[in-house]
Amino acid sequence: MALSISTRQLDGVTILDLSGRITLGEGSVQLRDAIRDLISKGEKHILLSLGDVSYIDSSGLGELVSAFTTAKNQNADVKLLNLTKKVKDVLQVTKLYTVFDIYDDEAHAISSFK
Amino acid sequence: MDSVAEVEAAAEKLTQAAGMDEDEGFRVVMAVREAAVNAVLHGNGYDPNKQITVGLENTGKSLVITVADEGEGLDPEKIPDPLAPENLLRGTGRGIFLIRSFLDEVHFRQLHPGTELTLVKHLTPAGSNEASQDLDTK
Numbered sequence: 001m002a003l004s005i006s007t008r009q010l011d012g013v014t015i016l017d018l019s020g021r022i023t024l025g026e027g028s029v030q031l032r033d034a035i036r037d038l039i040s041k042g043e044k045h046i047l048l049s050l051g052d053v054s055y056i057d058s059s060g061l062g063e064l065v066s067a068f069t070t071a072k073n074q075n076a077d078v079k080l081l082n083l084t085k086k087v088k089d090v091l092q093v094t095k096l097y098t099v100f101d102i103y104d105d106e107a108h109a110i111s112s113f114k
Numbered sequence: 115m116d117s118v119a120e121v122e123a124a125a126e127k128l129t130q131a132a133g134m135d136e137d138e139g140f141r142v143v144m145a146v147r148e149a150a151v152n153a154v155l156h157g158n159g160y161d162p163n164k165q166i167t168v169g170l171e172n173t174g175k176s177l178v179i180t181v182a183d184e185g186e187g188l189d190p191e192k193i194p195d196p197l198a199p200e201n202l203l204r205g206t207g208r209g210i211f212l213i214r215s216f217l218d219e220v221h222f223r224q225l226h227p228g229t230e231l232t233l234v235k236h237l238t239p240a241g242s243n244e245a246s247q248d249l250d251t252k
Contacts, residue, residue: 010244024118025149055144057148057209058148058206062205063205068203086137088142089137089140090144093216094196094212099203
């Protein structure tokens with residue numbers, strides 16, 4: 001299943017609900033474009049909700065890191081919400097779990113931006 | 115990338131037929147997919163005239179997967195450690211690391227031309243510690 005992305009706003013935070021696979025090619029490019037679009041519009045608080053992401057590969061991890069660093073360079077924040085066990089596993093093995101702010105609860109994640 | 119999808123599907127069948135649980139199966143399939151992506155992308159450089167060759171075998175004790183490309187070769191010693199602080203925020207360079215993390219053995223062999231990766235995942239029969247003994251002696 002390809003990646004689908006829907007966007008919503010809540011309390012000044014832009015939440016991207018991602019569903020499907022973040023992999024080399026289409027999924028990674030979609031995520032990159034979505035993040036760059038938000039940052040170019042001046043969004044500072046971006047929350048990636050990954051609860052329906054079934055799979056991420058090394059390319060997808062690279063996109064998450066690029067999103068994180070691109071945001072930091074623009075004084076914006078990208079945080080992660082609702083990791084599946086598989087995504088958490090891959091983030092832990094690659095030590096990226098220590099890089100991102102990660103939340104299991106949406107309200108808590110949103111309040112963390114304030 | 116159709117060939118990568120084919121390889122991934124074949125690896126899924128292999129792990130399911132071997133009776134691996136979902137988590138272990140996921141790790142093996144992911145490693146095989148990463149190897150196939152590396153072969154197509156970094157090995158063959160997306161050249162449609164070059165092929166990747168994949169073998170999948172259940173020996174009864176292990177799953178043994180080979181992935182070969184027709185590229186210019188790869189020196190595994192020159193791959194930077196993605197866990198090093200200076201590399202942690204790099205956008206690339208985690209594929210081989212994931213393969214090594216998720217499998218019991220990874221062997222590189224230079225072909226002429228190309229590189230062949232052999233990936234080995236030991237199977238652990240219920241009630242046996244054979245796999246850990248194998249790991250100790252490798």
